[in-house]
Amino acid sequence: xxxxxxxxxxxxxxxxxxxxxxxxxxxxxxxxxxxxxxxxxxxxxxxxxxxxxxxxxxxxxxxxxxxxxxxxxxxxxxxxxxxxxxxxxxxxxxxxxxxxxxxxxxxxxxxxxxxxxxxxxxxxxxxxxxxxxxxxxxxxxxxxxxxxxxxxxxxxxxxxxxxxxxxxxxxxxxxxxxxxxxxxxxxxxxxxxxxxxxxxxxxxxxxxxxxxxxxxxxxxxxxxxxxxxxxxxxxxxxxxxxxxxxxxxxxxxxxxxxxxxxxxxxxxxxxxxxxxxxxxxxxxxxxxxxxxxxxxxxxxxxxxxxxxxxxxxxxxxxxxxxxxxxxxxxxxxxxxxxxxxxxxxxxxxxxxxxxxxxxxxxxxxxxxxxxxxxxxxxxxxxxxxxxxxxxxxxxxxxxxxxxxxxxxxxxxxxxxxxxxxxxxxxxxxxxxxxxxxxxxxxxxxxxxxxxxxxxxxxxxxxxxxxxxxxxxxxxxxxxxxxxxxxxxxxxxxxxxxxxxxxxxxxxxxxxxxxxxxxxxxxxxxxxxxxxxxxxxxxxxxxxxxxxxxxxxxxxxxxxxxxxxxxxxxxxxxxxxxxxxxxxxxxxxxxxxxxxxxxxxxxxxxxxxxxxxxxxxxxxxxxxxxxxxxxx
Amino acid sequence: xxxxxxxxxxxxxxxxxxxxxxxxxxxxxxxxxxxxxxxxxxxxxxxxxxxxxxxxxxxxxxxxxxxxxxxxxxxxxxxxxxxxxxxxxxxxxxxxxxxxxxxxxxxxxxxxxxxxxxxxxxxxxxxxxxxxxxxxxxxxxxxxxxxxxxxxxxxxxxxxxxxxxxxxxxxxxxxxxxxxxxxxxxxxxxxxxxxxxxxxxxxxxxxxxxxxxxxxxxxxxxxxxxxxxxxxxxxxxxxxxxxxxxxxxxxxxxxxxxxxxxxxxxxxxxxxxxxxxxxxxxxxxxxxxxx
Numbered sequence: 001x002x003x004x005x006x007x008x009x010x011x012x013x014x015x016x017x018x019x020x021x022x023x024x025x026x027x028x029x030x031x032x033x034x035x036x037x038x039x040x041x042x043x044x045x046x047x048x049x050x051x052x053x054x055x056x057x058x059x060x061x062x063x064x065x066x067x068x069x070x071x072x073x074x075x076x077x078x079x080x081x082x083x084x085x086x087x088x089x090x091x092x093x094x095x096x097x098x099x100x101x102x103x104x105x106x107x108x109x110x111x112x113x114x115x116x117x118x119x120x121x122x123x124x125x126x127x128x129x130x131x132x133x134x135x136x137x138x139x140x141x142x143x144x145x146x147x148x149x150x151x152x153x154x155x156x157x158x159x160x161x162x163x164x165x166x167x168x169x170x171x172x173x174x175x176x177x178x179x180x181x182x183x184x185x186x187x188x189x190x191x192x193x194x195x196x197x198x199x200x201x202x203x204x205x206x207x208x209x210x211x212x213x214x215x216x217x218x219x220x221x222x223x224x225x226x227x228x229x230x231x232x233x234x235x236x237x238x239x240x241x242x243x244x245x246x247x248x249x250x251x252x253x254x255x256x257x258x259x260x261x262x263x264x265x266x267x268x269x270x271x272x273x274x275x276x277x278x279x280x281x282x283x284x285x286x287x288x289x290x291x292x293x294x295x296x297x298x299x300x301x302x303x304x305x306x307x308x309x310x311x312x313x314x315x316x317x318x319x320x321x322x323x324x325x326x327x328x329x330x331x332x333x334x335x336x337x338x339x340x341x342x343x344x345x346x347x348x349x350x351x352x353x354x355x356x357x358x359x360x361x362x363x364x365x366x367x368x369x370x371x372x373x374x375x376x377x378x379x380x381x382x383x384x385x386x387x388x389x390x391x392x393x394x395x396x397x398x399x400x401x402x403x404x405x406x407x408x409x410x411x412x413x414x415x416x417x418x419x420x421x422x423x424x425x426x427x428x429x430x431x432x433x434x435x436x437x438x439x440x441x442x443x444x445x446x447x448x449x450x451x452x453x454x455x456x457x458x459x460x461x462x463x464x465x466x467x468x469x470x471x472x473x474x475x476x477x478x479x480x481x482x483x484x485x486x487x488x489x490x491x492x493x494x495x496x497x498x499x500x501x502x503x504x505x506x507x508x509x510x511x512x513x514x515x516x517x518x519x520x521x522x523x524x525x526x527x528x529x530x531x532x533x534x535x536x537x538x539x540x541x542x543x544x545x546x547x548x549x550x551x552x553x554x555x556x557x558x559x560x561x562x563x564x565x566x567x568x569x570x571x572x573x574x575x576x577x578x579x580x581x582x583x584x585x586x587x588x589x590x591x592x593x594x595x596x597x598x599x600x601x602x603x604x605x606x607x608x609x610x611x612x613x614x615x616x617x618x619x620x621x622x623x624x625x626x627x628x629x630x631x
Numbered sequence: 632x633x634x635x636x637x638x639x640x641x642x643x644x645x646x647x648x649x650x651x652x653x654x655x656x657x658x659x660x661x662x663x664x665x666x667x668x669x670x671x672x673x674x675x676x677x678x679x680x681x682x683x684x685x686x687x688x689x690x691x692x693x694x695x696x697x698x699x700x701x702x703x704x705x706x707x708x709x710x711x712x713x714x715x716x717x718x719x720x721x722x723x724x725x726x727x728x729x730x731x732x733x734x735x736x737x738x739x740x741x742x743x744x745x746x747x748x749x750x751x752x753x754x755x756x757x758x759x760x761x762x763x764x765x766x767x768x769x770x771x772x773x774x775x776x777x778x779x780x781x782x783x784x785x786x787x788x789x790x791x792x793x794x795x796x797x798x799x800x801x802x803x804x805x806x807x808x809x810x811x812x813x814x815x816x817x818x819x820x821x822x823x824x825x826x827x828x829x830x831x832x833x834x835x836x837x838x839x840x841x842x843x844x845x846x847x848x849x850x851x852x853x854x855x856x857x858x859x860x861x862x863x864x865x866x867x868x869x870x871x872x873x874x875x876x877x878x879x880x881x882x883x884x885x886x887x888x889x890x891x892x893x894x895x896x897x898x899x900x901x902x903x904x905x906x907x908x909x910x911x912x913x914x915x916x917x918x919x920x921x922x
Contacts, residue, residue: 342689344691344745345689345691351691355693359737362733362737363730363733364730364733364734364737365727365730365731365734370730373730374726374727374730377726378726378783381726381774381777381783384774384777384778384780384917385780389917389918392917392918393914393917393918396771396778396910396913396914396917399767399770399771399774400767400770400771400906400910401767403729403766403767403769403770403771404763404764404766404767406730406733406766407733407759407762407763407764407765407766407767408763410733410736410737410759410762410763411756411759411760411762411763413737414736414737414740414741414744414755414759415756415759417741418740418741418743418744418745418752418755419744421691422690422691422693422741422744422745423744423745423746423747424689424747492721492724493721495721496721496724496727499721499722500707500721500722500727500730500731501703501707501731501734502707503703503704503706503707503710504699504700504703504704504707504734504735505703506699506703507696507698507699507700507701507702507703507706507844508696508699508700508703509699510699511695511696511698511699511841511844512695512696512699514684514840515684515695518683518684518840519683520684520685520686520695521683521684521685521686522685522686522687522688522689523685523686523687523688524687524688525687525688525746525747525748525836526748526835526836527748527749532747534747536747536748536749537744537747537748537749537752538744538749538751538752538753538755538756542752542753542756543744543752543755543756544756545756546756546757546760546895546896547759547760547763549896550760550764550896550899
């Protein structure tokens with residue numbers, strides 16, 4: 001218990017620190033705290049805050065508080081300590097202001113999170129997930145290190161401010177190389193297609209509190225890294241980078257939601273939705289870059305506000321949904337949508353809170369997802385007025401892609417909530433689940449309530465986030481002049497959510513009043529006269545079938561029918577019907593992994609154990625160094 | 632201004648069942664049947680209002696509240712149209728209205744899955760599928776004014792020059808209209824066969840005043856969408872809008888008489904062609920200045 005309390009206390013303390021730093025960053029702007037010299041000047045540690053880090057710090061603080069409360073009951077005690085370490089590592093990444101500090105903090109974050117992913121390591125699939133995660137994280141970290149070193153090569157020193165000063169004089173080739181490497185490194189960590197394949201494996205297997213942080217916070221820290229590179233270290237970014245980000249973002253958004261649609265493992269489905277939402281955030285960043293390189297700072301500011309706002313929002317509702325999925329897993333023993341159903345009655349706290357998360361993630365007014373997705377749309381539509389016709393067509397494509405994503409996400413969450421929480425349980429044997437086990441309010445539900453409250457508050461009063469974000473974005477983009485016409489969306493956003501839903505709220509109240517006055521008779525469902533069984537309900541597979549068939553060219557579903565024949569081949573004992581979707585990229589990654597492992601096995605020959613061979617290596621290396629040094 | 636908006640809301644809500652009745656009558660006449668009175672929808676609503684509401688055992692409060700949400704969304708859409716006034720500023724925003732329509736579908740879809748009926752679940756699945764495919768087209772068809780740099784307010788659409796781009800946009804929107812108002816060739820309101828129902832299937836388990844809410848919502852939505860289509864056509868006055876809405880209603884009825892319902896898995900082809908039309912329309916407008 002002391003271990004758990006220590007972990008939770010530390011998480012809360014770090015969250016408070018993060019909140020304080022976010023406040024400082026918004027009110028004071030750039031601020032350097034400490035510069036710790038090292039033996040080599042290149043290894044100097046610099047710590048400070050920038051306005052850009054502020055929304056991420058604030059998100060980390062909110063998630064830290066909620067995950068801390070969650071940790072009081074859920075997970076193992078040692079996980080609570082690991083989570084505290086994880087939050088601290090993310091905080092360090094956000095305040096690192098020199099190459100060495102950033103890379104070290106980044107590595108710390110990857111390693112601690114790998115321990116969390118591997119928490120249930122007795123299961124083979126968990127070990128594999130952790131291994132894949134580590135491989136991707138380390139390869140990504142290598143790319144980031146090289147990118148930062150490339151950027152620092154021309155600078156006077158290793159601190160980010162010095163690199164930013166030198167960025168303008170860098171040859172475009174080097175800068176582009178650094179951008180591509182940073183995009184691979186940060187993009188793989190953030191889960192952008194096609195480097196997302198680790199994410200749907202790693203996020204679901206971690207303990208729920210850790211999943212909430214992995215999806216809610218760590219992906220955003222990766223996007224923060226990308227923002228630092230494109231808006232500060234390698235600024236000014238050419239329009240082509242923005243174009244690349246918008247295209248990648250759109251592809252990730254559509255791809256993520258399509259794979260989520262056909263997946264019926266609640267946690268893996270949520271992980272795929274992270275890919276989708278990271279895509280939406282990346283679209284915002286890309287539009288900001290395109291607009292900035294065209295000199296339309298007002299539009300760039302709007303797009304950056306949308307991206308940062310959506311990053312915060314996604315962190316909040318995704319953490320909420322992962323916690324809900326954790327409760328489902330704990331109480332039902334499964335997260336397979338085909339086996340769930342009717343949880344509304346059994347989880348009277350989690351179910352409505354989960355519904356808030358669903359409404360927020362599909363951007364229904366008046367929740368926070370609506371506000372930020374709407375702003376993203378507004379920035380795309382604002383891009384219709386850009387000079388460059390290519391940019392305009394790009395914005396058109398991205399708007400259509402985003403609209404499709406929105407529709408598909410709505411379909412997916414109708415499926416999730418309708419199948420898992422509504423209707424009746426789909427279990428064949430209902431012995432232990434049908435007893436009226438009622439959930440009580442406890443610290444785990446408190447954590448979800450905090451996050452749901454934040455989702456509702458930011459949705460109803462978007463100004464809470466938008467007002468500081470205007471300052472942050474303007475400071476990040478170096479906007480000097482007061483915001484112009486593109487800011488009309490921000491002004492109308494404050495009244496929009498309430499105006500949109502006020503009649504619907506009235507409608508709901510009318511319904512409740514009518515039920516109170518005239519009553520509502522309950523009868524069995526009409527199933528054409530046949531007995532009402534849970535098996536008559538529509539399943540998740542059936543629900544997603546039309547979309548699975550329409551998008552078969554991407555999803556490539558595989559139908560498998562296993563017939564178990566008993567005594568007679570004409571009367572099968574059991575028929576199992578299974579549909580699996582083959583993730584094309586997953587397949588490619590698996591092939592690549594196999595090749596890498598093969599190469600690793602072959603390279604074992606180098607390590608023969610013979611002392612003489614090792615001496616020969618040493619001499620050869622020395623010779624190589626001498627030859628290289630002489631040139 | 633608020634008073635004018637409320638008046639507009641009342642007029643649209645009051646006339647929506649009449650238009651539905653007129654469409655039903657026209658359709659019956661085109662098919663050589665005498666048809667019901669144009670006032671039949673009012674009578675239906677009154678009858679349903681007086682009847683008792685029943686719901687399946689053990690459903691959640693979502694199923695109780697969903698008809699209210701659907702009606703509220705439809706009324707908001709009606710209030711947001713730029714007829715009497717340019718619409719209360721934040722309301723007439725196109726992207727926000729599209730998000731709002733999703734709210735109604737989401738709650739009705741959840742209610743359908745909650746009812747434990749396979750038919751309702753099937754309808755919810757199909758409705759969400761079609762909505763996901765319609766959403767990009769709906770957005771692009773309505774962004775004509777935005778493509779000319781005039782913002783995303785509905786009122787800006789009234790004075791957009793028509794031309795080829797306008798023709799493409801209205802073509803796309805007409806297909807969207809058929810999908811959103813549950814008309815042949817995409818859906819069939821008159822069907823009594825549960826397996827082919829999409830929109831009707833969603834409300835299978837509703838009855839009494841709850842069904843009245845859902846029906847009223849679909850009448851109001853239908854008129855609102857017809858008026859939205861009117862915005863894309865040349866005119867620019869309220870009377871022109873109303874005339875276009877009536878003309879389009881007649882056209883929808885004619886299409887219903889002349890064409891058969893297409894198979895569910897051929898609907899995507901129809902909707903993709905609508906998307907191509909809408910995208911071409913916007914692209915023409917976006918590049919008009921440079922080409």
